[in-house]
Amino acid sequence: MVAAGLVAAGGFVALAARVWLTAPIDTTGDVDFDRPLAIPPLASSTVVDGERIFDLRLQEGVADFGRGRTPTWGVNGDYLGPTLRAERGERVRIRVRNDLGEDTSLHWHGMHLPAAMDGGPHQPVGAGATWTPHWRIDQTAATLWYHPHLHGKTAAHVYRGLAGLFVLDDAKERSLPLPRSYGVDDIPVILQDKKLHDDGSLDEDAGLFRSAGLTGDTVVVNGTVGPYLDVSTEAVRLRVVNASNTRPYSLRFDDGSSFAMIASDGGLLDAPIFLTRLQLSVGERAEIVVALDPGERRVLRSGPSDSGDRLAGGGDRLDLLELRAADELRPAPALPAALTEQPALAEDEAVRTRTFDLAGFSINGRTMDLGRIDHASTVGDTEIWEVTNADGGSHNFHVHDVQFQVLAVDGEPPPPELAGQKDTVWIRPKETVRLIMRFEGYTSPGTPYMFHCHTLRHEDLGMMGQFVVVEPGQAPDDHVAGSAAGHH
Incomplete structure (x- = not known):
């Protein structure tokens, strides 16, 4: 039963009275565990002139989720995609062919790379087309992932099955x-x-x-x-x-x-x-x-x-x-007492603090506009971003291209699990997180990266913004490069 008093506020359902829902789902003790866990295969690749090349085909498929045949999407298969692996310092090239009946895209979540290779909403891949991003792996060993990022369609395309892991390796991790x-x-x-x-x-x-x-x-x-x-x-x-x-x-x-x-x-x-x-x-x-x-x-x-x-x-x-x-x-060896040494970004090195208020389907009162650049950051600069969830429900926050560090949660030191390098952070209702990040390597005054809530429907409905990384003294373009373009 739902109590009366629901009101709409900026397109988001605000709870004006306590909401009583159907009972929460509880499957504990009731799952048969009668199917072996599927392991996504490692993606095959070839190395040509020092560049590792992957071929990914986005396709329709069929899966079994316990109720017969479920039409799905997949990458090189019926559902989900293979695990890509690459080494720090390696050059990669990924040929993404879209054999679906509609446009989509493929974003490399957590990857540091040029904005034009990011696979966000400005790099759609048309039905029947092939997109070929390429870049050098320039970050430490990590578990990243890939998924569609077509504006307004991200939730549906991920839900249908387009997702997979992208594992990065390096010598430090291998030595442990x-x-x-x-x-x-x-x-x-x-x-x-x-x-x-x-x-x-x-x-x-x-x-x-x-x-x-x-x-x-x-x-x-x-x-x-x-x-x-x-x-x-x-x-x-x-x-x-x-x-x-x-x-x-x-x-x-x-x-x-x-x-x-x-x-x-x-x-x-x-x-x-x-x-x-x-x-x-x-x-x-x-x-x-x-x-x-x-x-x-x-x-x-x-x-x-x-x-x-x-x-x-x-x-x-x-x-x-x-x-x-x-x-x-x-036998398995004991875990090492130390794993790595993450360089901490110093707050006194930050050249500016930006604030972001998440409310309804907007950030700072504005919904996503593919043709609008919300701000420009300068390469080499360190910035602090203070992100507040002004709503009564949960949001989270993802920044493309960078890994940030969580300085504080509501003014208190973060819990240990938030102490590492992050690109996505959960924000409880009415909570503020304080993040620090540095912009390095790649610049483009007209091709933006995204920041957004990663609750996929919130993102699709407008809780997303765009920033560019520019050279010192360089102004952002007055329009977004390729905002209406795609790969066809």
Whole structure:
């Protein structure tokens, strides 16, 4: 039952009275875990003249989410895409062919690269066309991901299945005694949720509270419903990405045991941190290492989120994945006490502070305009961005091209899990996060990067802005390069 008194405010449903919803979803203890976890294959590539070349085909497909045949989209397959891997310093070229019946795009989330190669809304790939971005990998080892970013269509295209991991490697990470055998003790975990019609087709209707975004009652992990993973080593590394449209996941194990978080969005933490719960909003990633005893079974689940945001599914309890340890396990080395040394950006080096207020479907009172540049940042500059969620529901915030550091949450030091390099951060209702970032390497006065809420429907409806990175003394163009152009 929904209490009376809902009012519309700027296109976003504001709650004027307490809202009573149907009971939260609770699947704990009810999942059969009768399907082996699908492992996305590593993408094949060739090296020509020192450049690693990948071929990606965006295509229609069919998946099984427990109700027969579900029409889906995929990359080089029926659903989701292969895991791309590249080395720091390596040049990559990716030939993206769109064999779907409509325009889309492919964005490299978390990647530092030229704006024209970013795959955002200014780089659409027309039906039947091929787009070929290329750049040099210029960042540390990390778990990134790729997904569509066509303005107004991002939520639908990700929901249908266009997503995959992009893993970066470097010598520092390889020197550490960490699990790294892909598909054996180094496992991608792509979390999504679906609503299905009785005939098995995807239900893309967000329902009564469509302003909050779409949440589903069927969780799929790497495209698998009710998955289990056979574990053959004493420790397993899970590269977890929240690739849902709206839902936050508050990760924990059914027995309350701790796990080691070793990396965040942008790569390794300074040292492992031991947690019993980890919150991931849409777009965030984490690498965790789980130690198991022979014969043990342990269930990764999501509990109520820290904000309890019911409209985003934050009150739900969901069993996600069962880990099944073999009776005999291969030994795993102890985790190192130190992983890396992240250079901290100093607040006194910041040349300016920018403020961003998230409300309704707007940022600072303005909705997305593909032809408008909201601000210009200068290459080499360090800036502080203060981002406030002015709403009663949850938002998060993603910045393209850079990795930032979280200085404070509501004026207090951030929790340990936010201490690493980040490109996406969750912001609770009425909360302010203070971020610091430096703009390096690439400039273009007319081709912008994006900043936006990564709740995909919020982004599609306008909670997004654009910035350019310019040379010192250079003014941004008075129009956006290619704002109406695409690859056809």
